[in-house]
Amino acid sequence: MKKKVLIIEDDPNIAEAERLILEKEFEVFMAHDGSAGLSLCKEIMPDLIILDLMLPKLSGFEVCKMLRDEGFDKKIVMVTAKTEPRNEIFGMDLGADDYIMKPFEPQELLHVVHQVLKR
Secondary structure, three states: OOOEEEEEOOOHHHHHHHHHHHOOOOEEEEEOOHHHHHHHHHHHOOOEEEEEOOOOOOOHHHHHHHHHHOOOOOEEEEEEOOOOHHHHHHHHHHOOOEEEEOOOOHHHHHHHHHHHHHO
16 A cells, blocks of 8 residues: 655646656645645555745644644655755754655755655
């Protein structure tokens, strides 16, 4: 049975690219804003979330904090174009398991997902 990955990304091109990279190995679900992602996460209980930081309705930071506060113990990988180290530190402090900077290579995303799921 394939592991479930939830992509929460508001840019349709990036979301589609992430889906294409992951769908061969994982069951992939997508949401395009923080609020929808939070709801879908509770519904499907994914093994891993690919979480953009800059989202409409609820930011990736807010989604991460809310999930961790509610006891969600699965893996979260934050993905962002924000390059300031403080964003990575803040995200990790909120409970993210890893952090990827945009733009990224397809193999980088796949590698990080595999590594995080092994932990």
